[in-house]
Amino acid sequence: xxxxxxxxxxxxxxxxxxxxxxxxxxxxxxxxxxxxxxxxxxxxxxxxxxxxxxxxxxxxxxxxxxxxxxxxxxxxxxxxxxxxxxxxxxxxxxxxxxxxxxxxxxxxxxxxxxxxxxxxxxxxxxxxxxxxxxxxxxxxxxxxxxxxxxxxxxxxxxxxxxx
Numbered sequence: 214x215x216x217x218x219x220x221x222x223x224x225x226x227x228x229x230x231x232x233x234x235x236x237x238x239x240x241x242x243x244x245x246x247x248x249x250x251x252x253x254x255x256x257x258x259x260x261x262x263x264x265x266x267x268x269x270x271x272x273x274x275x276x277x278x279x280x281x282x283x284x285x286x287x288x289x290x291x292x293x294x295x296x297x298x299x300x301x302x303x304x305x306x307x308x309x310x311x312x313x314x315x316x317x318x319x320x321x322x323x324x325x326x327x328x329x330x331x332x333x334x335x336x337x338x339x340x341x342x343x344x345x346x347x348x349x350x351x352x353x354x355x356x357x358x359x360x361x362x363x364x365x366x367x368x369x370x371x372x373x374x375x376x
Contacts, residue, residue: 234269235262247274276334283343285329289358292350293326301329305350305360313349316342328363 237252237259249267251260287294294303301321303311315321319333319342329346333339352359354370361367
């Protein structure tokens with residue numbers, strides 16, 4: 214089944230955003246409310262995309278009005294990050310610094326060299342960039358060192374028992 218995609222535009226105090234969502238969903242504006250309904254309620258193939266289209270438009274509206282943020286913490290002795298021009302340079306215990314290019318539409322701020330804030334208007338891109346940064350040095354289950362989301366609870370494993 215092929216479904217052509219429809220593009221919507223959304224503007225706000227931050228910038229304009231464009232979202233793609235499946236066809237077969239009608240959006241109606243009543244006052245300050247935007248409601249989504251399937252174009253043909255009896256057609257199951259179009260109504261199954263109702264929730265997806267509604268959440269994509271809701272995320273676009275939230276993104277241009279307030280924006281999305283993800284926060285990460287760097288834990289470990291000597292682990293740190295610094296922003297320089299259009300990239301972030303990480304020192305994560307490797308023998309070399311790890312550069313990370315900042316994508317367009319994403320802002321990255323580093324506080325106290327070990328707290329990173331990723332912000333932007335697109336929820337999916339903010340989450341993906343945060344996941345890419347976390348993948349540079351995932352938290353170690355034994356020593357709890359690495360890059361983790363703020364507030365993430367890690368399960369600590371016990372090491373070998375000494376004989």
